[in-house]
């Protein structure tokens with residue numbers, strides 16, 4: 032978007048544009064990258080994202096952990112353990128992912144925060160939080176009902192639930208700094224999880240103890256995401272991506288995901304699609320006539 036806006040304003044050649052990310056490689060997206068079919072070829076999201084950056088002359092600094100931001104300078108450490116700094120005129124910094132720092136107490140006033148929340152502040156649900164190496168991670172580690180253990184009336188979905196671990200291979204610098212992207216809980220899976228839990232709660236009200244909770248694991252759910260790379264009805268572009276499932280399942284799919292439903296495209300159509308979804312979702316959020324027919 033910044034590249035697009037600078038070009039539209041006719042000042043692109045005056046700006047050096049840098050994308051600094053904790054992803055070890057471009058196109059990781061926090062989901063360990065994607066293998067997908069693009070115009071008949073099987074390609075990897077690293078190649079796809081890298082060529083988009085190159086085309087737009089955006090420099091990328093990967094595997095970087097921001098340590099400090101001073102007036103006009105960002106200081107960061109890279110995966111090789113080196114420390115660097117980069118001067119800027121304008122910067123946008125995404126803060127680390129974390130939950131709201133809430134405390135939890137049981138009915139006797141005992142502090143049960145550690146039992147309810149992960150150190151990141153996200154709520155523990157029905158995931159398997161046993162620490163395991165990357166090679167042993169499976170889709171079965173991921174939660175299905177989003178119910179807090181021991182509390183069948185407490186749920187956490189979307190951003191709020193504590194993932195069992197990352198999706199991308201975890202990486203540390205020689206100095207011990209963890210440099211890795213968080214698992215994304217984007218709009219579509221968050222919406223599906225929310226609807227699943229709402230249905231479970233409705234069932235609990237109607238069926239009582241016999242209610243069977245619905246399931247929506249990120250190891251089964253797909254996600255579609257449209258990232259704007261420039262608004263405009265004639266010259267806008269957006270990158271449209273879909274993946275199934277979000278958490279790769281190497282037992283079911285050779286590349287971890289269904290090649291047919293895992294795709295990436297960039298172009299004007301993406302912008303139009305994003306615009307249409309924008310109006311559809313606002314219509315849905317307002318609960319207007321037929322809202323429930325619009326999917327998550």
Ligand SMILES: Cc1cc2nc3c(=O)[nH]c(=O)nc-3n(C[C@H](O)[C@H](O)[C@H](O)COP(=O)(O)OP(=O)(O)OC[C@H]3O[C@@H](n4cnc5c(N)ncnc54)[C@H](O)[C@@H]3O)c2cc1C
Nearest residue numbers: 131188189190191216217218219221222255256257258259
């Ligand atoms: C800039 C940006 C662009 C994005 N673009 C896309 C995209 O193109 N496609 C896509 O799929 N996803 C996108 N996402 C991600 C998507 O918006 C989120 O994944 C999704 O909104 C998560 O849904 P959620 O319900 O878990 O959390 P949220 O939508 O964040 O909802 C949490 C709600 O809880 C409320 N809240 C917080 N604390 C409290 C409290 N103590 N008490 C009561 N209420 C509280 C908040 O006000 C908020 O309304 C984007 C996110 C950002 C930030």
